[in-house]
Amino acid sequence: MEEHGQAFLLQEGFFLLGTALVFVLLFRRLGLGATLGYLLAGAILGPYALGLIGDAQGKIDFAELGITLLLFIVGLELAPRRLWRMRSEIFGLGFLQVALCGLAISAIIYSFTPFTVQASLALGLPLGLSSTAQVLPMLQSAGRLNSPFGERAFAILLFQDLSIIPLITIIAAMNRNPDLPEGPPGWQLAVMTVLAIVGLVAAGRFVIRPLFRLIGNLGEREMFVFAALFTVIASAALMQALGLSTALGAFIAGVMLADSPYRHELEADVEPFRSLLLGLFFMAVGMMLDLSAIAERPLFVVSMALALIAAKAAIIFALGLAFKMKWRSALALGFLLSQGGEFGFVLFAQASEAMLIEGQAASLFGAIVTLSMVATPFLMMATRRFREAPQGRAGEEREGPRADGASAIIVGYGRFGQTVAQILNAADIAVTLIDTDIDMIDVAQRFGAKVYFGDGRRLDLLRQAGCSDAQIIAFCIDGEQLDDGFLRAVQTAFPQAAIYARVYDRRSLLKLKDSPARFIVREVLGSAVTLSRAILDGLGLSVDDIDRAEGTYRRMDKERLSLQHEARDLRVAHDRIITEPLHLGRGGEAPQGTE
Numbered sequence: 001m002e003e004h005g006q007a008f009l010l011q012e013g014f015f016l017l018g019t020a021l022v023f024v025l026l027f028r029r030l031g032l033g034a035t036l037g038y039l040l041a042g043a044i045l046g047p048y049a050l051g052l053i054g055d056a057q058g059k060i061d062f063a064e065l066g067i068t069l070l071l072f073i074v075g076l077e078l079a080p081r082r083l084w085r086m087r088s089e090i091f092g093l094g095f096l097q098v099a100l101c102g103l104a105i106s107a108i109i110y111s112f113t114p115f116t117v118q119a120s121l122a123l124g125l126p127l128g129l130s131s132t133a134q135v136l137p138m139l140q141s142a143g144r145l146n147s148p149f150g151e152r153a154f155a156i157l158l159f160q161d162l163s164i165i166p167l168i169t170i171i172a173a174m175n176r177n178p179d180l181p182e183g184p185p186g187w188q189l190a191v192m193t194v195l196a197i198v199g200l201v202a203a204g205r206f207v208i209r210p211l212f213r214l215i216g217n218l219g220e221r222e223m224f225v226f227a228a229l230f231t232v233i234a235s236a237a238l239m240q241a242l243g244l245s246t247a248l249g250a251f252i253a254g255v256m257l258a259d260s261p262y263r264h265e266l267e268a269d270v271e272p273f274r275s276l277l278l279g280l281f282f283m284a285v286g287m288m289l290d291l292s293a294i295a296e297r298p299l300f301v302v303s304m305a306l307a308l309i310a311a312k313a314a315i316i317f318a319l320g321l322a323f324k325m326k327w328r329s330a331l332a333l334g335f336l337l338s339q340g341g342e343f344g345f346v347l348f349a350q351a352s353e354a355m356l357i358e359g360q361a362a363s364l365f366g367a368i369v370t371l372s373m374v375a376t377p378f379l380m381m382a383t384r385r386f387r388e389a390p391q392g393r394a395g396e397e398r399e400g401p402r403a404d405g406a407s408a409i410i411v412g413y414g415r416f417g418q419t420v421a422q423i424l425n426a427a428d429i430a431v432t433l434i435d436t437d438i439d440m441i442d443v444a445q446r447f448g449a450k451v452y453f454g455d456g457r458r459l460d461l462l463r464q465a466g467c468s469d470a471q472i473i474a475f476c477i478d479g480e481q482l483d484d485g486f487l488r489a490v491q492t493a494f495p496q497a498a499i500y501a502r503v504y505d506r507r508s509l510l511k512l513k514d515s516p517a518r519f520i521v522r523e524v525l526g527s528a529v530t531l532s533r534a535i536l537d538g539l540g541l542s543v544d545d546i547d548r549a550e551g552t553y554r555r556m557d558k559e560r561l562s563l564q565h566e567a568r569d570l571r572v573a574h575d576r577i578i579t580e581p582l583h584l585g586r587g588g589e590a591p592q593g594t595e
Contacts, residue, residue, distance in 0.1 A: 042286025056287035066277025075254020094159025102128030122351035129341040176355040204256030267464035340369030408472035411456030417476035
C-alpha cells in the first residue's frame with residue numbers, strides 16, 4: 001500500500017512538473033507569461049479534461065502557501081517608512097477600488113441574473129478583488145514593482161488582502177444556514193487583527209532578528225532556509241488560528257525584517273519555494289476550471305467574465321485619473337487589476353456554506369474568475385501600444401531602474417570595501433553593501449552604515465540585492481575567493497553591470513586574466529606605489545622623476561604579467577623584476593646620501 005502511494009505521488013509529480021515545464025516554456029516564448037502556462041497545464045491535467053491529476057482542492061489549499069511566501073517577499077521590499085508613505089494610496093485608492101468595484105459588479109449580477117440581493121453581494125463583492133498571485137509576479141518580471149505605478153497597484157492589492165476580514169463578516173451576517181456556527185463579530189476580528197500585528201512586530205524585533213544573528217554567526221546556510229520558512233509559516237499559522245488572513249501575517253513579518261541586514265539572504269532563500277508553490281497554485285486553479293459548467297452555459301460565463309473585466313477596468317481607470325495618474329498609466333492599472341482573484345474561491349465556498357448561493361453557482365463563478373485570469377496576459381499584450389508612452393516622451397514611468405535601487409553593489413565590507421564605499425558615496429553614487437561577518441555588520445550599523453548579510457558569490461542573492469539594475473558590481477572580498485567561471489556567470493546574469501574586483505596577489509590576478517572584469521587590482525599594489533612615491537618625494541626627487549620611476553615599474557610589471565599569462569607559469573619573465581638600480585638617469589643631481 002505504501003509503495004502504491006509512493007508510485008502514485010511520483011506519477012503525479014511527473015505529470016505536474018513535466019506539463020508545467022512544457023507549457024510555461026511555450027508561453028514564455030510567446031510572450032504570454034508563466035501564469036497562463038500554469039493555468040492551461042492544470043486545465044488539461046484536471047478532472048474536466050484528461051483526468052490525470054485529482055484532488056485539486058487539496059492542492060490549492062497547500063499551494064496557497066505560495067501566496068503567503070509571495071506576500072512575505074513583498075513585505076521585505078517595503079520598509080515601514082516606505083509603507084507609511086503609501087498610506088494614502090492603501091487606504092484611499094485601495095478602499096475606493098474594493099468598495100466601488102464590488103458594489104458595481106454586485107449591481108450587474110442583480111440586474112441581469114435571478115440572484116437575490118444577498119446572493120448578488122456574496123458573489124459581487126469577492127469579484128471586486130484582484131489576483132495578488134498573478135499581478136505581483138507580472139510586476140516583478142517587468143521590473144515595475146518599485147516604480148510609482150507598481151506602488152499604486154500594490155497599495156490596492158494590499159488593501160484587498162485587508163478587506164478579506166470585513167468581507168467574511170458581511171457574508172457571515174447574511175448567513176441563512178441555521179447549522180453553521182456563528183463566527184466572532186466584526187469588531188472582535190478587528191481587535192484581534194491589531195493585537196496579532198502588534199505581536200508579530202514584537203516577535204520580529206525581539207525573537208526573529210536575534211535568531212537570524214545567531215544563525216549568521218554559526219555560518220549554517222541550511223538553517224537560514226529553515227528559519228526563513230519557519231518565520232513565514234509561524235506568522236501565517238498565528239493569523240489562521242485567529243481566523244484572519246494568513247497572507248497579511250506573512251506580509252507584516254516581511255515588513256518587520258525589511259530594515260534588517262538579513263533581507264537579501266531571506267529573499268534568496270524563500271524565492272525558490274515561492275516560485276514552485278505559486279506554479280502549483282495556478283495549476284490547481286486550472287484543474288478546478290469546470291469545463292462542463294462553461295459548456296452548459298458558455299454565453300453566460302463569457303459575458304460575465306467580459307462584464308467583470310470591463311467594469312473593473314473602467315472604475316480603476318477613473319480612480320487612477322482621480323489620483324492624478326497619467327491616462328496611460330491609469331489605463332494600464334485598470335487592465336492589470338481587471339481580473340477576479342484567488343480569494344474569490346474561498347469566499348464563494350463560504351457563501352455556499354451560508355446557503356446564500358448553491359454549489360453550482362460557486363462553481364460557475366469560479367470558472368468566471370479563472371477565465372478572467374486567463375484573459376489578463378492577452379489583454380495586457382493587446383493594449384500595449386495604447387498604454388505605453390511614445391518613444392522619446394517622458395512619462396510617469398520614466399524613472400530610473402528602481403525607485404530605491406542601488407547603482408553599485410559592493411561585495412565585502414572589510415578595510416578595502418569600506419574605502420571604496422565611502423569614495424562612491426562621496427561621489428553621490430548609492431551603494432548596497434553585502435558581507436558575511438555578523439560582528440562587522442553590527443559595528444558598521446552603529447556607525448550608520450547599512451550592510452546586508454549574505455554570500456555575495458551566490459547569483460540568486462546578487463539578484464535579490466538589485467544587481468539586475470546595478471551599474472557597478474565591485475568584489476572587495478579577502479583571499480582567493482573569485483575565479484574566472486564565476487565572474488563570467490555574473491556577467492551573463494547581469495550584462496548591464498561593469499564588474500570590478502580586488503584580488504590578493506599576482507597569482508590571483510593571473511587566475512582572472514581572461515575574466516570579463518573591467519578592472520582588477522592587486523590588494524597592496526596601490527598602497528605600495530603610494531608609499532614608494534612618498535619615499536622618493538622625501539628624498540627630493542622631482543615629480544617627473546617620480547612619475548618616470550613609477551611608469552618604469554608599471555610597464556615592466558605589465559610585461560611580466562603578460563608573459564606569465566601566456567606561459568601559464570609564474571616562474572617566467574624573471575628579467576622583468578627590477579632587482580637593482582637601472583641607472584636610467586634623472587633630471588637634476590642625485591640627492592645627498594644616495595648612490
